[in-house]
Amino acid sequence: MNQPLGNRLSGLLRRWGRFLVGLPPYAWLVLFFLVPFLIVFKISLSEMQAAIPPYKPLLAWAEDGVLQLRLNLGNYRYLLTDDLYAVAYLNSLKIAAISTVGCLLIGYPMAYTIARAPKGNRNALLMLVVLPFWTSFLIRVYAWMGILKSEGLLNAFLLWTGVINEPLQILETDLAVYIGIVYSYLPFMVLPLYATLEKMDLSLLEAAADLGCRPFRAFLAVTLPLSLPGVIAGSMLVFIPAVGEFVIPDLLGGPDTLMIGKVLWAEFFDNRDWPVASAVAVAMLVVLVAPIMVFQRYQSKAVDS
Amino acid sequence: MKNRALILYGLLALGYAFLYLPIVLLVTYSFNASRLVTVWGGFSTRWYGELVADQKVLDAAWLSLKVAVTSATAATLLGTLAAVMLVRFGRFRGRTLFTGLITAPLVMPEVITGLAMLLLFVAMEQSIGWPAGRSMLTIILAHVTFCLSFVTVVVQSRLAQMDLSLEEAAMDLGARPLKVFLVITLPIIAPALAAGWLLAFTLSIDDVVISAFVTGPGATTLPIVVFSKVRLGVSPEINALATVVVAVVSIGIAVAGRLAHRRERERQDSQRLAAEQG
Numbered sequence: 254m255n256q257p258l259g260n261r262l263s264g265l266l267r268r269w270g271r272f273l274v275g276l277p278p279y280a281w282l283v284l285f286f287l288v289p290f291l292i293v294f295k296i297s298l299s300e301m302q303a304a305i306p307p308y309k310p311l312l313a314w315a316e317d318g319v320l321q322l323r324l325n326l327g328n329y330r331y332l333l334t335d336d337l338y339a340v341a342y343l344n345s346l347k348i349a350a351i352s353t354v355g356c357l358l359i360g361y362p363m364a365y366t367i368a369r370a371p372k373g374n375r376n377a378l379l380m381l382v383v384l385p386f387w388t389s390f391l392i393r394v395y396a397w398m399g400i401l402k403s404e405g406l407l408n409a410f411l412l413w414t415g416v417i418n419e420p421l422q423i424l425e426t427d428l429a430v431y432i433g434i435v436y437s438y439l440p441f442m443v444l445p446l447y448a449t450l451e452k453m454d455l456s457l458l459e460a461a462a463d464l465g466c467r468p469f470r471a472f473l474a475v476t477l478p479l480s481l482p483g484v485i486a487g488s489m490l491v492f493i494p495a496v497g498e499f500v501i502p503d504l505l506g507g508p509d510t511l512m513i514g515k516v517l518w519a520e521f522f523d524n525r526d527w528p529v530a531s532a533v534a535v536a537m538l539v540v541l542v543a544p545i546m547v548f549q550r551y552q553s554k555a556v557d558s
Numbered sequence: 559m560k561n562r563a564l565i566l567y568g569l570l571a572l573g574y575a576f577l578y579l580p581i582v583l584l585v586t587y588s589f590n591a592s593r594l595v596t597v598w599g600g601f602s603t604r605w606y607g608e609l610v611a612d613q614k615v616l617d618a619a620w621l622s623l624k625v626a627v628t629s630a631t632a633a634t635l636l637g638t639l640a641a642v643m644l645v646r647f648g649r650f651r652g653r654t655l656f657t658g659l660i661t662a663p664l665v666m667p668e669v670i671t672g673l674a675m676l677l678l679f680v681a682m683e684q685s686i687g688w689p690a691g692r693s694m695l696t697i698i699l700a701h702v703t704f705c706l707s708f709v710t711v712v713v714q715s716r717l718a719q720m721d722l723s724l725e726e727a728a729m730d731l732g733a734r735p736l737k738v739f740l741v742i743t744l745p746i747i748a749p750a751l752a753a754g755w756l757l758a759f760t761l762s763i764d765d766v767v768i769s770a771f772v773t774g775p776g777a778t779t780l781p782i783v784v785f786s787k788v789r790l791g792v793s794p795e796i797n798a799l800a801t802v803v804v805a806v807v808s809i810g811i812a813v814a815g816r817l818a819h820r821r822e823r824e825r826q827d828s829q830r831l832a833a834e835q836g
Contacts, residue, residue, distance in 0.1 A: 400583065499669050
């Protein structure tokens with residue numbers, strides 16, 4: 254008689270304990286991460302007005318005492334009619350995609366070499382990749398301004414070697430944005446790649462060699478497919494934030510480097526048009542939902558294994 | 559075979575050069591007497607003098623430090639709870655949503671997060687009057703939110719690797735779950751908590767975009783000051799600031815490396831001792 258009651262009590266206590274552990278982070282994220290997105294969506298349907306805050310409420314008491322719901326799709330229509338937005342979207346996707354490929358081309362050989370280095374050296378070599386990340390991102394982007402500008406170090410070096418006769422315009426072009434993104438996001442590509450390459454069973458390569466497979470073919474047939482989860486995780490870690498990147502195109506790009514993050518920033522800070530800025534954010538999220546879900550799947554798989 | 563290794567290590571070295579060259583150049587030019595990057599005007603610490611005399615930079619640095627310490631501490635507390643929940647609670651109602659809320663901030667473009675948080679603060683102020691206006695408080699709330707996910711991921715992987723038999727042994731000896739967590743689990747995952755805290759601190763003290771959205775008058779963080787200076791062009795004072803940051807980070811990493819090394823050696827020593835006695 255006493256035993257089941259005790260069991261039930263301890264079960265109840267355990268459930269309460271779990272509830273108390275889970276509540277703070279869950280409630281925090283719902284309030285400060287989920288709810289804000291709903292508000293963004295709400296305000297994207299609102300109209301701008303010259304007041305504080307600078308948007309009209311969706312729900313309002315009309316003069317005759319009826320609660321009125323005003324939904325306004327004008328902001329989205331505006332995004333569709335003005336070419337600027339479509340161009341900025343496509344350009345952001347293009348720049349993010351090319352930068353992701355750039356990170357992959359530089360990051361894969363690095364991760365591969367570190368994963369195949371003697372065991373005692375791997376952590377130190379990996380640490381060297383992560384180290385720059387601990388210094389300021391802003392300052393590292395700024396460093397490239399001094400290197401890339403027309404009277405900067407790269408041009409001075411190229412002029413000195415005689416490769417070019419007059420300075421190249423690199424800063425304030427898309428090329429500078431590519432360099433900036435690849436440089437800033439490289440560690441995010443190398444880390445997941447290293448994690449999958451390091452876990453790989455090397456006896457598979459021996460088996461391939463025993464069967465007469467040349468090293469390069471074995472790489473294509475065995476190593477590359479096995480490292481695909483790392484490739485995807487790394488690519489998502491670079492691609493998704495790069496689409497909405499603001500600081501890099503603002504500092505390294507030119508006035509005609511259109512990226513959606515810059516457009517959102519300008520709508521918000523320069524035009525003070527919160528509803529249009531919100532509509533831009535919603536439209537960006539629609540594009541990014543699929544990549545974010547892919548990333549989520551690989552991320553939870555990586556943690557579970 | 560030998561050639562292949564040579565090529566691979568060559569590529570690795572090039573990668574490191576790409577990563578470190580800009581930083582080395584910044585540090586070098588912070589000691590340049592000339593204002594121009596391409597002209598070497600002789601060794602000088604002039605820009606450090608200007609940096610130390612710049613009250614705006616100093617105030618902003620102090621504010622950033624306060625924000626980063628508070629945000630990192632809160633994010634570590636919440637992130638550890640979230641990690642325990644994800645690793646130890648198995649299936650629970652709302653788990654899918656929760657993992658989504660943890661992973662999405664890792665990749666969410668900062669302009670979206672920043673805008674969303676600001677609109678939340680404005681809506682909250684309108685409806686419940688808190689937080690009143692935009693200030694250091696709103697920056698901290700925003701920073702805790704995006705740092706929390708990073709701490710969770712770091713602690714989660716450590717917790718998942720942990721040997722459960724130690725906890726089970728304590729439980730068998732009659733310890734209550736809370737005591738087991740405090741006496742057994744916490745010391746084992748402590749390095750991950752430290753790493754998570756440092757990561758959160760770094761992310762917070764470095765953030766410019768989210769802070770720019772949620773800040774208000776009187777709450778200017780260091781990255782916001784740096785960003786407004788840098789937007790106007792290259793300035794030697796920022797080179798000096800960058801060098802200070804690099805120096806602090808290098809010292810921090812050297813100390814952390816030494817501590818980890820010593821810990822590892824002590825662990826090996828005690829293992830050997832135990833083996834000899836057994």
